[in-house]
Amino acid sequence: MSRLFRYFEGHRLSSIFGPLMKLVEAVLELLVPMIVALIIDVAIPTGDVTNIIKYILVMFGIAAAGLAFSITAQFLSAKAAVGFAENLTNDLFEFVLQLPKEVYGTISPGSIVTRLTSDTFKIQSGLNTFFRLFLRSPFIVFGSLIMAAQIDGRMTLIFLAMIAILFVVVGAIIYLANPLYTQIREQFDLLVTLTQEQMKGMRVIRAFQQKDREVNEFKAQNKNVTTDQIRVGFINAFTNPLTYIVVNVALIIVLWQGGNFINSGSLTQGQLVALVNYLLAILVELVKIALVITQLNRAYSSAKRVVTVFEQPLESEEFENSSQQNEEKHTVLSFQDVTFTYPNATKPSLSNIDFSIKEGDFVGIIGSTGSGKSTLLQLITKTYDAQEGGVFFQEEYFNTDSRRALRENISVVPSNVALFKGTIRSNLLLGNPEATEKMMWQALEDAQALDFVRSYPEGLDKEVATFGRNFSGGQRQRLTIARSLIKPSSLLIFDDSTSALDYVTEANFQKTLKEKYNDRTIIMISQRTHSLQQANNIVVLEEGSQIGYATHDELLANNPVYQEILPIAKCEGGSR
Template sequence: MKKLLKYFQGYRLMGILAPLFKLIEALMELTVPLIIVQIVDNVIPANDRSLLLYYVGLMFLVALLSLGFSIAGQFFSARAAIGFTKNLTEDLYKKTIGLSQAAFDKFTPSSLISRITGDTFQIQTGLNLFFRLFLRSPFIVFGSLFMAMQIDLRTTSYFVIMTVVLFAISIGIIYITTPYQQQIRVKFDALVTSTREQMQGFRVIRAFRQEDREKEEFKVLNKDLTKKQQQTGYISILTNPLTFVTINATLILLIWDGASFVNEGTLTQGQIVALVNYLLAILVELTKIVMQTVRLNRGWVSARRVAKVMDYDSESDEFKSLEANIQPSNDLKSTDTQEEKDTAFSFNHVDFQYPTAEKDVLYDINFEVTKGSFFGIIGGTGAGKSTILHLISNIYLPTSGEILYHPSIYKGASRKGLRDEISVVSGKVALFKGTIRSNLLVAKADATEDEMWKALEDAQAKSFVENLSEGLDAPVSAFGRNFSGGQRQRLTIARALLKPSQILIFDDATSALDYLTEANLLNTLTENYRERTLIMVSQRTRSLENADQILVMDAGNQIGLGTHEKLLETNQLYREIYESQLVAEVE
């Protein structure tokens, strides 16, 4: 939590001035009952109008000064809270972008979104209240107690007991509601997750007529969140009656005993009025404190949630401590001939388990990929194909075993150097809102138009881009939803080809292409990009026929490695996949 204090940088002075001005405002308020004592005890009995006007004017001046300091305090409080939140949100976003995939799996995207948006807003609200109250309210409470002591020590015990009781009520409410506030944030994350899934999958929901089911699921989650908020509200709502009962009981005792003291002549009427004013001042401030404890508590809970993300190691820090099993090597050998080769990378007895999984998803994977070769991976659903690609591109690190890279690929023995040499086309298309040009420039910021058109041509996308009136400047909506599936895939392939990398990874990236377009694409890749190593995951054996090696996966196990012809002869699973697809094509 202490690490969050650095986000006051640039706003520390405002953070000091805000409570200071509120403190001066409180000091002004404490002088008003003293003026009232003079008016009641001296001015009114003497019927001195000029003196009355003087004291009324003095009260008016004090009120104006108090208002001015209050406005200034509110202004600096808001500026400090907003500035802190701005700095925190920017750094939190940078931190989120820098998290490893394992951290994303742990926190979940929906939870991270709610922390960047909802939790930072709760922190801002809590800070604003804290700056306005943490000096002013305690000062008025204890200042009123002190001033009451100066007037009459006998009645001060009532004030002390009342203050202790009200603080006990406040602390009790905080203690009871804190777990509820934490549960509310968790349930809010679940609601955001559900909404996010429904928004992203609305086509599937409509296709399968599942609108009613999704509405019911949202209703259940919303009801659960509402129930927890109501439970918190039921506890918090006790604050008002408990506070007012305590205050009114004290007020009755003060007036009852005060009347006796006035009759005895030990207290004046003006002093009684002043004591009542101080009592009411304590009432107002303690009521503020107790009423705002819930909101302050929300901010505290949100700050702890944000601090968990900020304390989590970024990907670079996390990988730095684990990179012993992923390294460059000048001594890579061929698994077949044991002769030295110009090898791009190799997997040596690699096992892998996802951070949130109960068992491994890869078992003892061994293969070697030569630079400039075409390496294919095939297998059933859940076989571990995409996981291997995640390990190649350094999104995850192996649980055991090692991955060795050619030094020209694993530059400087760093994750950044490795990723600079890898282009990835995911099965889940990732296009950003903007234009075709801006999406291509993601891969190479200084790319020329000729280079972009060449990449589009090689990706079989040039023809449809040329038919767009704006050409490269044609708009792209979020996720590329204004293009067909095949067009989106070809644009992402063009982006990958534009990046000057040594390894091209296609994760089922041609699934939306027809056979002819895919064949033309593969021919272009093998002819024009021979210097690059192509790694392709595909469900089609036809797509991998010309691969130099094909890795066959089944349930996380490596059950075959060889050429298309060799696997047809020796590998039953590969032969079954090939024959089933051949029958489907004939039919």
Template sequence: MRKLLKYLKHYKLESVLAPFFKLLEATFELIVPLIVASIVDDGVKGGRGASYVVYMCLLLVALGVVGLISSVTAQYFAAKSAVGFAKELRSDLFKKMQSLSYSQIDKIGTSRMITRMTSDVNQIQSGVNLVLRLFMRSPFIVFGAMIMAFVISISVGRVFAITIAILCVVVFGIMLITIPLYKKSQANLDKVTASTRQTLVGVRVLRAFCKEKEEVDDFNKKNGALCASQKFVGLISALMNPLTYAIINVGTIVLVYVGGLEVNSGALSQGDMIALYNYMALILVELIKLANLIITVTKSFACAGRVSEIFEMPSEISCDAENIENAPHAGEHFIEFKNVCARYSGGANALTDISFTVEKGQTVGIIGGTGSGKTTLVNLIPHFYEANEGAVCVEGDNVNELGDEKLRNMCGIVPQKAVLFRGTIRQNMQWGNPGATDDQILSAIDCACAADVVASKDGGLDAYVEQGGKNFSGGQRQRLTIARALVKRPEILILDDSASALDYATDARLRANLRKLDYAPTVFIVSQRTSSIRNADKIIVLDDGKIAGMGTHEQLLESCQLYREIHYSQYEKEGA
């Protein structure tokens, strides 16, 4: 939690003023019992008259009004600080998530990241708000009341001291027990969120395989675990109030007994006894608030630890100077892979000893079986993943030192899963080129064979796109994502199996249009079809993460058995 306090730096003044006004309010509250004692001893019993009583009552009203103003002011500054803190924290957390590599995001899980961004940050915000309001006020009143008790009577003050000491043991004991329990509860919440997200994303598949009952059972199991953990931690936390009430009530009984003896002996006045009882009542109220503060802070600490885990994750995509210095560099080639090995999260190599060169403007086809490393290979070019060994170089520079923003501005990427974003078609097309004109957009759409898609929608380029492009078919989404990449006019165009939902005729037209582009990008086409890459300047055949063959279509038919098998199996199907 300490590491996250830096997000209050822009709210230093508010973070000081909030507890200051709360302490001011608390000071007035501590004065009230003394005024009441004075009314009883001096005004009623002392014979100073009704005017004195009225004066002291008006003083009580004034203290109440000033205390109210102080409380409202403190609430305002505390809320402003907490909301600002959460805003800054959420912003930096989002930036950190954006900087994580694909493998780290996969390892954490999307649902867990969403929980940390929403539920955890909100819980921390509540903790900051309550701390600014109560962390100094409640102890100030508790110990202030004890000090005032000692001023009035040392023997009665000992009762206060013993009561408060026992209460501290109970409160902090419960806090130490509940912190790990809240962490476990939040982890169970992650599982419930993940299950919900998986069901919503894969609802069509679930229904197609009639797996609704199994998913419901799995969800109920995880939901039951969440309920059990929350119930248990709630039970422990619920002990706070009855235990504090019991201790305070016992303390009050002892107070009345000892105070009564002191009044009978003349060591205490009746007004002093009333003041001491009021101080004990004040302690009771503040300890209830303190108990709620402890519970909230306990949750906040647990959530802060989970958020800090994200911040403390080392970036797998780094610019380590020593590694860059020792890595081999390319020279005259536009793109070069030099003895590249890549693996995911310490597992076996996804790519092993990959070496090839690509000249500017060339088209490179990449083909291979499922899991052969095709996507991993092209993901190394825009630095989505980092090579564990060897070097990937663009224009003679290692991608580690080019800078991700510069490198990715050079690339236009069409991933396997075609993703469109909520908005209009025009807004989606302008992602890579915000200043693109309608003519440029329509030209790219025409090149991607998507002109009929736009024409079929009411509003044309202003047609609405739902989240994920769910109001478009798979083939339409693929063509629009290709068009979006073309609007950017990238130097490097990566098409990662991006025509899988297109028929052969549309795929052929798309490839022909790409060859006619006026700016001649360097194109990487990942495909399962030999027909999609047969006209490429160079074809790389991958098998289990290694290069099984490289050359043109005709050369590979003669020299690469795997490529030959893939081609003729498809040729026979197409012929059939």
């Protein structure tokens, strides 16, 4: 938890002077009951209007000074809390981007989003409350106790007993409620994850008429969150009644005892009024302390969840590049008897994969669903490392100094289209921030996206909605292909990224690849055998095993699995 303190950088003075200003305001507030006592005991009995006005003006002066200190304190506290949250959120987001993929098996993406947004906001709110009240309220409580003791030491025992009882009450409520706050955050994570899944799968839900099932599942999870929140609310609901009961009993005792002391001449009326004011001040501040501690508990629960993310191991930039083993000349990438098993999986996703790729090769990868095609690509991009065997990268062709440097040489078009809110231009610039407008139009033309982009009056500045929802599936794929082509890379990877294109558009794209990008090495995953017919070699996968690596004609003549895939692909093509 101590690692979070560094996020006060740039806001340390605000975080110190904010509470100090609040303490000055508290000191001024403690003076008011004493001045009221003087007015009642000194000014009013003498009938000196001038003296009364003088005391009233002093009270107004104290109020004005207190207001100035309070506003300054509020500003500094808010500035420190917001600045802390900004530093924390920025660093947390940057940290999350560096997490290895296996972490998301431990902390779901929905939970990460919640921690980046809701939890950091709760930390900000907790800090703001802490700066404003956590030091001020105890100071008022104990300051009132000391001031009451100065007026009449006999009343101190009543005040002490009331404070002790109230601390026990507030402590018990916090003890019972605190575990539920953590539980609520966990339940809320599940609700966010469920909502994300439902939003992303909306078309599937509608297609299979599963609306009622999903609604019921959402209601059930929402009810879990609501139930926990009601339980916390029920426990916290005892705070005000119990504190008011204790304070009012104490108030009755003070008035009763104070009346006796006034009759005996050992206490003045003004002093009794001051004691009552201090008693009420203690009540108000203890209620505030209860609310502050409740909010700080929420912030603490959120802070622990954020720290849990920071405790995850970062993806290592270093990786072991397998040594070259009898590779042919110009080999730039090779799998050397690679076996890979996902974390927590019971069996390997890939077994004994062994093939090599030469510079400028066009290599296809084909296989049934779950055969390991995408896993193969994740090993190439070093998202994961093989447990057995090795992946060799030719250092003259790839920069192998780090994972980041290697990925700079690789351009990937994922199977799940990833477009970001902004414009076509901003999405293309993600591939190459230094790309000129001419380069962008050329990439769009090569990706077969030129016609539909030119049809928009805005051109490259056409708005792109979140996830590119304002474009068709084929248009989204072509835009992501253009972004990949504009990136200066040695290796192009297409992960089933032409599945939404019609056959004419795909044929034109394949022709463009062959004519304009023959200097780059290309790896293409596709379910369409005709997409891979021009490949130098095709990797055939089946249940994680490599059962073929040859040209289209050789596989068609000798590979039974490839022979089975071909008619299925033709049938799918005919049905389009």
